[in-house]
Amino acid sequence: MSSISNKIDKIIPKSIKENIRDYGMYIALAVIILIFNYLTQGLFLTPRVISDLFNMTGYIAVLAVGMTLIIVIRHIDLSVGFIAGFLGALAAILSSRFGLPIWLIIPIVMSAGAIIGMGNGFIVANLGVPAFVVTLAGMLVFRGALIRITKSQTIFTGNDAFNAIGNGYIPDIANIDGVHLLTIIFGIIGIVLFTYFEARNRQKQLAYSLKVSTMPLFIAKILFVSTVIMYFVWKLASFRGLSWTVLIVALVVGIYHFITKHTTLGRHIYAVGGNPEAAELSGISVKFTTHIVFASMTMLAALSGILFTARLQSASPTAGTLFELDAIAAAYVGGVSASGGVGKVTGSIIGALVMASLTKGMDLMVVGVSYQYMIKGLILVAAVVFDVRTRNMKSKRI
Amino acid sequence: MSGTVLRHIHYMPEGVVFMAKNILEMRNITKEFPGVRALDQVNFQVQEGEIHGLVGENGAGKSTLIKILGGVHSYGKYSGDIVLGEQIQKFSGISASEKQGISIIYQELALIPEMSVYENIFLGHEIERNGIVNWNETRIRAIDMLKKVKLDVHPNTKIVDLGVGKQQLIEIAKALSKEVKLLILDEPTAALNNDDSENLLQLLKELKLHGVTCILISHKLKEVISVADTVTVLRDGKTVHTMKKELSEINERDIIKHMVGREIEDVFPKRSNKNFGEVQLEVKNWTAFDKKLGRNVVQDVDFNVRSGEIVGIAGLMGAGRTEFAHSIFGNFKGYQLSGDIQIQGEKVNMKSPRNAIKNGLAYVSEDRKGNGLILETDVKQNITLANLKQISSAKIINKNEEIKVAEKFRKSLRIKTPSIEQKVKNLSGGNQQKVAIAKWLFSEPNILILDEPTRGIDVGAKQEIYTIMNNLVSQGLCVIMISSELPEVLGMSDRVYVMAEGKMIGQLPIGEATQEKIMSMATV
Ligand SMILES: Nc1ncnc2c1ncn2[C@@H]1O[C@H](COP(=O)(O)OP(=O)(O)OP(=O)(O)O)[C@@H](O)[C@H]1O
Ligand SMILES: [Mg+2]
Numbered sequence: 001m002s003s004i005s006n007k008i009d010k011i012i013p014k015s016i017k018e019n020i021r022d023y024g025m026y027i028a029l030a031v032i033i034l035i036f037n038y039l040t041q042g043l044f045l046t047p048r049v050i051s052d053l054f055n056m057t058g059y060i061a062v063l064a065v066g067m068t069l070i071i072v073i074r075h076i077d078l079s080v081g082f083i084a085g086f087l088g089a090l091a092a093i094l095s096s097r098f099g100l101p102i103w104l105i106i107p108i109v110m111s112a113g114a115i116i117g118m119g120n121g122f123i124v125a126n127l128g129v130p131a132f133v134v135t136l137a138g139m140l141v142f143r144g145a146l147i148r149i150t151k152s153q154t155i156f157t158g159n160d161a162f163n164a165i166g167n168g169y170i171p172d173i174a175n176i177d178g179v180h181l182l183t184i185i186f187g188i189i190g191i192v193l194f195t196y197f198e199a200r201n202r203q204k205q206l207a208y209s210l211k212v213s214t215m216p217l218f219i220a221k222i223l224f225v226s227t228v229i230m231y232f233v234w235k236l237a238s239f240r241g242l243s244w245t246v247l248i249v250a251l252v253v254g255i256y257h258f259i260t261k262h263t264t265l266g267r268h269i270y271a272v273g274g275n276p277e278a279a280e281l282s283g284i285s286v287k288f289t290t291h292i293v294f295a296s297m298t299m300l301a302a303l304s305g306i307l308f309t310a311r312l313q314s315a316s317p318t319a320g321t322l323f324e325l326d327a328i329a330a331a332y333v334g335g336v337s338a339s340g341g342v343g344k345v346t347g348s349i350i351g352a353l354v355m356a357s358l359t360k361g362m363d364l365m366v367v368g369v370s371y372q373y374m375i376k377g378l379i380l381v382a383a384v385v386f387d388v389r390t391r392n393m394k395s396k397r398i
Numbered sequence: 399m400s401g402t403v404l405r406h407i408h409y410m411p412e413g414v415v416f417m418a419k420n421i422l423e424m425r426n427i428t429k430e431f432p433g434v435r436a437l438d439q440v441n442f443q444v445q446e447g448e449i450h451g452l453v454g455e456n457g458a459g460k461s462t463l464i465k466i467l468g469g470v471h472s473y474g475k476y477s478g479d480i481v482l483g484e485q486i487q488k489f490s491g492i493s494a495s496e497k498q499g500i501s502i503i504y505q506e507l508a509l510i511p512e513m514s515v516y517e518n519i520f521l522g523h524e525i526e527r528n529g530i531v532n533w534n535e536t537r538i539r540a541i542d543m544l545k546k547v548k549l550d551v552h553p554n555t556k557i558v559d560l561g562v563g564k565q566q567l568i569e570i571a572k573a574l575s576k577e578v579k580l581l582i583l584d585e586p587t588a589a590l591n592n593d594d595s596e597n598l599l600q601l602l603k604e605l606k607l608h609g610v611t612c613i614l615i616s617h618k619l620k621e622v623i624s625v626a627d628t629v630t631v632l633r634d635g636k637t638v639h640t641m642k643k644e645l646s647e648i649n650e651r652d653i654i655k656h657m658v659g660r661e662i663e664d665v666f667p668k669r670s671n672k673n674f675g676e677v678q679l680e681v682k683n684w685t686a687f688d689k690k691l692g693r694n695v696v697q698d699v700d701f702n703v704r705s706g707e708i709v710g711i712a713g714l715m716g717a718g719r720t721e722f723a724h725s726i727f728g729n730f731k732g733y734q735l736s737g738d739i740q741i742q743g744e745k746v747n748m749k750s751p752r753n754a755i756k757n758g759l760a761y762v763s764e765d766r767k768g769n770g771l772i773l774e775t776d777v778k779q780n781i782t783l784a785n786l787k788q789i790s791s792a793k794i795i796n797k798n799e800e801i802k803v804a805e806k807f808r809k810s811l812r813i814k815t816p817s818i819e820q821k822v823k824n825l826s827g828g829n830q831q832k833v834a835i836a837k838w839l840f841s842e843p844n845i846l847i848l849d850e851p852t853r854g855i856d857v858g859a860k861q862e863i864y865t866i867m868n869n870l871v872s873q874g875l876c877v878i879m880i881s882s883e884l885p886e887v888l889g890m891s892d893r894v895y896v897m898a899e900g901k902m903i904g905q906l907p908i909g910e911a912t913q914e915k916i917m918s919m920a921t922v
Pocket of ligand 1: 431457459823
């Protein structure tokens with residue numbers, strides 16, 4: 001047994017092994033995409049499918065970002081599905097009945113979401129009711145509220161600008177041979193920024209004489225990531241370009257990634273998840289942090305609701321059904337730990353993409369819905385088993 | 399494969415030929431973690447029927463060595479041989495080791511707080527048939543075990559309702575219920591007061607008479623000396639010395655010398671110029687009512703501390719000292735409070751630890767794992783956690799500044815870790831304590847409360863921590879030190895308060911304080 005693990009030690013360099021949990025999800029996503037691409041004879045990696053894949057992930061992806069932090073602080077939020085449905089319907093009404101412009105609807109509805117979330121957070125943190133119960137109750141309440149507000153009917157948004165958020169693409173400055181130029185430019189800006197930050201980070205680490213990867217390895221990494229980004233950007237550009245949905249999700253992920261990595265609030269969230277008592281004694285308000293995390297969750301649920309409504313161009317009385325479970329699954333597939341304090345928002349986005357790729361791929365292969373559910377269930381368990389196993393490996397060997 | 403019979407013949411001083419058999423031999427054990435070689439070709443022998451003391455500095459590798467023996471680090475994850483009863487053992491896990499009669503009581507207690515005593519004693523090896531537990535039999539056997547460890551509690555009592563001393567005895571009862579041959583205790587008395595420790599050591603001696611061999615790891619050298627037949631010293635992952643009682647080789651001076659590699663003249667460093675200033679913190683008529691317990695955990699306490707002063711709070715376990723600290727440090731446990739608290743002569747109302755920190759207080763918890771540190775995160779993030787403001791602008795953390803700060807403390811407190819990126823849970827117990835202290839020093843407090851600051855810490859590091867305390871007070875800070883170690887209280891304090899049953903029984907200027915006086919006050 002030990003000789004096998006010794007061999008593995010030799011084949012896989014230590015740095016990769018230590019980060020297997022981080023890379024694992026990316027590898028899994030790549031493998032899933034390649035398998036489907038093979039099974040569908042190259043259909044999966046066509047511009048239309050890729051574009052659609054990203055767009056259909058949008059409203060779950062933003063939920064998964066919020067859910068990540070909820071699970072990091074050892075809670076759960078089951079109410080966000082119907083809250084997204086309810087607030088999506090509210091947005092549709094604000095648009096169709098009151099004729100409000102979309103740039104006004106977004107902040108109004110997201111604020112409403114944040115306020116609802118504070119309520120959840122208050123009951124959890126201040127009254128000490130388990131989040132599972134509080135948000136289960138919320139799920140029922142908002143399911144009812146959704147039926148009420150829609151009067152059991154579908155409400156059309158009746159506004160093109162609104163619908164564009166879910167279906168539209170960013171305008172172009174010049175279209176060359178069917179390739180969306182602005183999208184390409186965004187892609188290049190993305191790569192330049194990525195390279196810049198990576199290089200700056202490496203410089204700083206060197207200045208503090210920390211361990212860094214060797215120069216060739218570093219360049220290889222930059223090249224690899226750039227190629228992958230460019231590949232997908234190219235696919236998007238040769239369809240209709242970057243959609244508003246993808247842009248919004250990218251923005252949300254960017255902001256949340258920054259908050260969790262670089263701000264005191266982010267540090268507090270992970271501390272509360274890691275050991276609430278120690279956090280409290282360190283002068284961190286566990287209550288306040290819990291309020292913020294729940295408020296952020298429902299704020300994102302509002303955004304999710306808007307994206308979904310815009311995508312369907314209407315709000316229905318059943319919108320939001322099971323969104324919360326998709327988001328939770330995405331977070332777990334993306335490597336969030338159920339025991340708290342561990343998990344990245346970027347991981348959850350990859351988790352959401354993995355789940356969406358499965359749906360898309362199996363749709364393309366005309367796999368029946370019944371099998372789709374079973375397969376996705378198995379994948380979820382497999383992902384968590386992988387997570388637990390690698391975690392144990394880490395703590396035993398390191 | 400060498401499965402040779404290992405017999406050593408010792409000549410007792412009286413000249414009696416005595417055949418002592420090794421119950422355990424560990425040969426050339428090497429264990430590496432990334433960046434650390436925790437054990438380096440360690441050889442370790444334990445004779446049947448003896449009490450064997452295992453000592454060494456924090457991070458020397460003591461816990462790692464016994465984790466290998468206990469199957470926590472299973473076969474293949476270390477190199478070298480474990481020989482038990484003439485056979486090389488390849489433990490695949492904890493249960494394989496237990497099957498051979500090895501039972502380990504780890505540094506961290508492993509009882510389930512919400513379960514009863516009898517459930518805990520037989521947890522994992524329930525008395526059952528076809529998966530159905532025989533609870534009556536369990537209860538009867540549990541009573542037997544409790545008798546063996548001389549513990550007078552009802553088997554239905556929940557673990558949470560027992561003090562640490564009694565919990566420790568329950569751990570031993572649990573080990574005994576497994577037909578233990580080799581009992582290993584990793585710092586069992588670290589959290590115990592004198593009486594409980596005495597009790598436990600006595601028990602070990604009795605078990606020895608019943609043929610149980612015992613390995614005792616402890617930083618309390620006096621205890622080790624009082625019970626051990628043999629002492630092995632580990633330093634930097636190597637066995638550096640073995641001493642035998644029968645050859646009169648065991649004494650504190652030598653142990654320390656081999657542990658630290660130098661002589662330590664004075665564990666309690668002297669402060670040259672004592673300069674007491676204004677009263678910084680004053681508490682009057684302070685009462686804290688615990689709603690859950692339904693009684694006052696702190697009652698009518700008057701207390702003060704001046705700048706430049708180290709005030710000791712002595713007392714028995716459960717005297718309300720920690721509760722007192724909690725209640726003044728932002729009332730973190732939510733007691734109902736009454737009374738006055740003043741900082742620099744001004745009345746304040748500290749509603750949360752956050753608020754207390756703003757008022758210049760810092761509290762190094764006695765329970766570093768439970769509520770002191772975030773074990774899953776690294777050393778640097780733990781150190782900066784209580785004062786992120788210092789290293790961030792506009793709420794954005796300057797990671798470089800963070801690294802600088804953490805490196806500074808790693809050097810000044812000599813925290814033994816391969817890097818400041820190491821997760822705290824991977825540090826040895828003593829080094830975790832240093833991280834906890836670093837964290838609070840970084841919050842630049844005016845009043846530092848230390849709750850059992852040297853629990854589980856080796857002599858060398860103890861002296862370092864005392865030196866730090868002295869430096870702080872000579873800069874005009876105040877230090878409040880809660881401690882169950884009387885020598886420490888007497889050696890470091892300028893004034894000693896004694897607490898019992900939630901009340902301040904009285905205070906003694908250091909000139910008048912003696913062990914006897916304090917004990918008689920503490921046991922009213
Ligand atoms: N799981 C782990 N991962 C990485 N390093 C570890 C791990 N466990 C122990 N170490 C390292 O191995 C060394 C020995 O640690 P060990 O816990 O055995 O020390 P110890 O002698 O028991 O100290 P103490 O008296 O403080 O409890 C330390 O440097 C520690 O940081
Ligand atoms: Mg130890």
